[in-house]
Amino acid sequence: MDSLEELKEKINQFVKDRDWDQFHSPANIAKSISIESGELLECFQWDEEHFDKEAVCEELADVLNYCVQMGIALDVDLKDIVLKKMEKNAKKYPVEKCKGNATKYDKLK
Numbered sequence: 001m002d003s004l005e006e007l008k009e010k011i012n013q014f015v016k017d018r019d020w021d022q023f024h025s026p027a028n029i030a031k032s033i034s035i036e037s038g039e040l041l042e043c044f045q046w047d048e049e050h051f052d053k054e055a056v057c058e059e060l061a062d063v064l065n066y067c068v069q070m071g072i073a074l075d076v077d078l079k080d081i082v083l084k085k086m087e088k089n090a091k092k093y094p095v096e097k098c099k100g101n102a103t104k105y106d107k108l109k
Contacts, residue, residue: 036062
């Protein structure tokens with residue numbers, strides 16, 4: 001698999017083969033993203049330095065899978081929405097003000 005589009009098609013086929021489309025409203029998928037991201041966070045709950053990388057990768061895959069499914073449910077181009085958001089963030093976080101700084105954009109000086 002070489003592209004995001006191919007990944008999207010593979011995920012979409014997986015869902016269709018199991019007739020899960022009926023459960024994949026944007027609200028249900030958003031809930032699933034939140035649940036899976038919680039499971040990803042759980043991998044670091046007690047020790048941020050010594051974690052099971054395989055478990056982290058599995059949870060990360062679940063989050064990404066649901067994000068792709070959200071794109072399918074909303075009929076949006078994932079690459080396009082990510083690039084638009086990056087452009088917006090570049091304006092909110094100009095390099096000269098935020099390089100090496102974790103301050104939120106509304107607090108930058």
